[in-house]
Amino acid sequence: MPAAGPGEPPALEPFRASAPxxxxxxxxxxxxxxxxxxLAPYAQEMLRLVEAESPGLPGSVVPEMTSSMIEISTGVCTxxxxxxDELEAIRDALLSAADRLNIAVVGGGTHPxxxxxxxxxxxxxxxxxxxxxxxxxxxxxxxxxxxxxLGCPDPDAALLMLHRMSRYIPHCIALSASSPYVQGQDTxxxxxxxxxxxxxxxxxxxxxxxxxxxxxxxxxKTTRTGVVRSMKDFYWDIRPKPEYGTIEIRVFDTPLTIDxxxxxxxxxxxxxxxFLDASPFMPAEDDYMxxxxxxxxxxxxxxxxxxxxxxxxxxxxxxxxxxxxxxxLKPYAQSLGAAYGVQMLAExxxxxxxxxxxxxxxxxRERLLAEVVRQAAMKLRGHR
Numbered sequence: 001m002p003a004a005g006p007g008e009p010p011a012l013e014p015f016r017a018s019a020p021x022x023x024x025x026x027x028x029x030x031x032x033x034x035x036x037x038x039l040a041p042y043a044q045e046m047l048r049l050v051e052a053e054s055p056g057l058p059g060s061v062v063p064e065m066t067s068s069m070i071e072i073s074t075g076v077c078t079x080x081x082x083x084x085d086e087l088e089a090i091r092d093a094l095l096s097a098a099d100r101l102n103i104a105v106v107g108g109g110t111h112p113x114x115x116x117x118x119x120x121x122x123x124x125x126x127x128x129x130x131x132x133x134x135x136x137x138x139x140x141x142x143x144x145x146x147x148x149x150l151g152c153p154d155p156d157a158a159l160l161m162l163h164r165m166s167r168y169i170p171h172c173i174a175l176s177a178s179s180p181y182v183q184g185q186d187t188x189x190x191x192x193x194x195x196x197x198x199x200x201x202x203x204x205x206x207x208x209x210x211x212x213x214x215x216x217x218x219x220x221k222t223t224r225t226g227v228v229r230s231m232k233d234f235y236w237d238i239r240p241k242p243e244y245g246t247i248e249i250r251v252f253d254t255p256l257t258i259d260x261x262x263x264x265x266x267x268x269x270x271x272x273x274x275f276l277d278a279s280p281f282m283p284a285e286d287d288y289m290x291x292x293x294x295x296x297x298x299x300x301x302x303x304x305x306x307x308x309x310x311x312x313x314x315x316x317x318x319x320x321x322x323x324x325x326x327x328x329l330k331p332y333a334q335s336l337g338a339a340y341g342v343q344m345l346a347e348x349x350x351x352x353x354x355x356x357x358x359x360x361x362x363x364x365r366e367r368l369l370a371e372v373v374r375q376a377a378m379k380l381r382g383h384r
Contacts, residue, residue: 010229012215012216012219012220012231012242013231013242013243014242015154015155015158015212015242015245016242016244017152017154017245018076018151018153018244018245018246019078019153020151020153020272021078021151021269021272021273022076022078022151023076023077023080023148024073024074024076024148024244024246025073025074025077025083025086025146025147025149025265026071026072026073026147026148027072027073027087027107027144027261028064028069028070028144029070029094029106029107029254029380030069030106030107030111030144031043031103031104031106032103032106032111033103034102034103034104036370037370037371037373038113038114038370039068039111039142040103041066041067041068042067042068043064043069043070044067046070046094046097046098047061047063047070049097049101050094050097053093053096054096054097057093058086058090059072059074059075059086059090060073061073061090065142066142068111068142069142069144070105072087072091074087077265079266079338080262080265080336080338080341081338083261083262083265084261084262087258087262088258091105091258091380104374104377106256106373106376106377107144107256107261107376108144108178108253108254108256108355109144109145109176109177109178109179109193109253109254110143111373112182112359112363112369113183114183143179144253144254145250145251145252146176146252146253146254146255146261147249147252148249149246149248150246150249150269151245152245153245154212155212155242156210156212158212158240159211159212159215159240161247161275162206162238162239162247163206163283164275164281165247165249165272166237166238166283166287166288166291167283167287167310168325169237169238169294169295170294170295170298170307170318171298171318172267172268173191173251173252173253173295173298173299174190174303174305174322174354175252175264175267175303175345175348175349175354176191176254176264176354176355177190177191177253177299177302177356178191178253178255178256178354178355178356178359179192179193179253180192180356181359181369184369186363189299190298190300190301190302190354190356191302191356192299194251194295195299197235201227202228202235203235203236203237204235204237205236205237205288206234206238206240208285210283215240235250236250237249237250237251249268251295252264253355256355256358256359256379257379257380257382258382259341259344260344260355262341263338263341263344264341266333266338266341267329267338267341269338270329270333270336271325271329273332273335273336274328274329274332277332281311284310286310287311291310293308294307294308297318298318302354303319303322303349303352303353303354304317304318304319305317305318306318319349319352323346323349323350326345329342359372362375362376
């Protein structure tokens with residue numbers, strides 16, 4: 001991106017075209033000690049060991065806001081199966097390094113009992129700037145999400161895909177929800193993580209524009225105020241990423257397993273294929289009249305949420321709408337090699353099961369959140 005001149009707002013990067021339906025997956029993971037399973041500030045040591053002992057990994061391993069977090073990313077993938085293989089390779093390298101350090105790696109959207117004030121901001125210029133700007137919110141942002149990038153051939157196609165995908169944000173939330181516990185308490189939310197994201201001023205939804213020229217004008221107006229300097233400053237549920245040629249869906253909690261992470265990426269890819277092939281609807285600004293309500297319902301109740309159809313205004317159980325959607329996606333799942341993951345999600349929806357329910361069931365049985373975290377660490381390893 002060219003540097004802005006004195007007093008000029010920064011320019012929006014050109015949208016770099018990418019192949020339609022390609023995927024990239026990012027997972028934010030927890031580092032915990034193996035003595036009481038609280039978060040452990042070992043990101044720097046993990047990065048050093050992974051770099052030294054596992055050269056040639058696909059994708060990347062990078063630090064996140066606080067030093068008990070680590071983010072892994074795939075490269076550009078053509079299928080959910082490829083994404084799963086890459087995530088598994090990186091996960092295995094992380095586990096090898098964690099074993100050396102006598103710590104564990106865990107999925108989930110929140111750590112069930114960590115205390116935010118004990119966290120350390122990772123020593124990186126951007127994280128220091130964010131900490132100075134947002135104060136205690138930066139440490140409270142020790143939450144863990146999965147982001148899925150979806151390739152788009154041009155910027156107008158990206159905006160159309162973004163607004164089509166927005167109707168299915170509640171579905172994504174309910175399928176991935178894995179953050180019922182915060183600060184040792186059951187929040188009664190399936191996804192409490194998104195409440196932390198909502199505290200940031202640039203969170204929520206993208207503006208309803210369908211042409212990139214209009215989006216560029218919006219960006220210029222926003223940056224002129226000095227409130228944002230780049231697309232990174234928008235914490236929207238879905239945002240365009242022009243430097244990658246993608247849209248980025250950001251509402252997923254980090255799942256407890258790599259299989260589920262890959263299945264969720266496959267779900268996004270199949271939705272996009274359905275939109276491109278069948279054009280089941282055109283997005284409209286009125287879709288967003290019920291957006292916040294549907295989003296809240298999915299965060300609070302997960303698969304038991306109510307869903308308001310944006311087109312008709314009809315109220316339906318989200319599970320019912322999800323199952324109907326998954327049936328529509330079956331042929332696309334077959335052709336894209338995502339059938340295993342989509343079927344797994346469908347079976348979970350049938351049974352009302354997600355990771356939030358798994359965590360609650362373990363806590364009901366164990367009565368000890370540290371033991372729940374230990375079992376979640378084993379689950380990420382692939383132990384049944």
